[in-house]
Amino acid sequence: MASGAVAGDLGPIxxxxxxxxxAGPFVFGRDDGPDNERPRRLIEGQAFAINRTEITNRxxxxxxxxxxxxxxxxxDHPLLGIADRPVVGVSWSDADAFCQHYGLVLPSEQQYERAARGTKGRVFPWGEAPPDKMRANAGSDVCCTGDDRDGYLMTAPxxxxxxxxxxxxxxxxxxxxWEWTGDAYRPYEGTSVAGDERHRVLRGGAWNSDPNHLTTTYRLAYDPxxxxxxxxxxxCVRSSP
Structure with missing residues (x-):
């Protein structure tokens, strides 16, 4: 169970x-997943602060x-537009403009993965146990359809x-x-996987994602x-000076 240590920084939102x-070393990437997540390596991370939740419609x-x-x-969608649900239907530039308005930025892939994975290279934010209806709002076992086994047909609060x-x-x-990162989609250093600078990276999976997409390392290239x-x-995140 996480400590819930919201470190006294209410932030601008x-x-x-x-x-x-x-700050400190953390595991980034993996060698036992899709090719574009390789290689697994230890990175010396800088301190930063990240929003406790996704940005909501409100x-x-x-x-x-x-x-x-x-x-x-x-x-104005009857489910997706509920005030306490994550805002959806925003482009990369919409998300970037929001963060900049508050003096923040979108997280890099490394920041997102560190926040989600901890220091030891967890497969999931909570540990190694697979997602269940108490830990994550996910979809059916076959991509890519939502279900209400976790209590929500679409987005959750x-x-x-x-x-x-x-x-x-x-x-x-x-x-x-899924959550926008600030990074263009490109291969990790030391791999031969093709990159595409035209796309940005989404992380984290969503309410209609199957288990294969619900890991701390999965990378999705998307039209910004x-x-x-x-x-x-x-x-959004705030990087330490």
Whole structure:
């Protein structure tokens, strides 16, 4: 069980505090998964802080009201648009603009993986046990259909599934919605896997993901201009100076 150590940093986004992730070595990548997750190696990470939850519809609407930025595509959807659910239907530039408005940025792949995986290279934020209805909002066993075995047909409240919290207390880093990172999709150093600088990386899986997509290391290359995904959202980070 995570300590839930929200380290006194309420951050600039009301209702979504920043969770401190300390500097230090951590395991990045894996050698027993898809080729684009290789190689497994030890990295010396810098300290940063990450939103405890995904950005919600309520939080995104406040940003829209303050800036005049376009609304999320599913803002008025009867399920996906509920105020406490993660905002979905946002492009990479929408997510980037939100974070920058609050003096934050989208997480890098390394930051996302460190926050989700802890220091020891966990397969899931909570440990090694596979996802279940208490730990993650996931889909059917065959890609890619939602189900309500975990209590939610589509997205769940951003602060749900406390049993699936990360080592530092961040929630839903696996499941609920895919999350934009700041990085272009490219191979890891030392591999021959083809990269594609036109796409950005999504992490974490979603409410309609099968078990193969619900790990702390899975990488999904995605069109940064596409804003119609009903299963894609984001959260922000603050890097330490």
């Amino acid at each position: 009301a209702g979504n505090p920043l969770v401190e992730v300390p 939080q995104y609407e406040r940003f829209v009201a303050a800036t005049g930025h376009r609304r999320a595509f599913y803002a 951003a602060d749900a599934f406390a049993a699936g919290a990360s080592e530092e207390g961040a929630l839903n880093l696996v499941g609920n919605v 201009d596409f804003r119609f995904a009903a299963n894609g959202g984001f959260r």
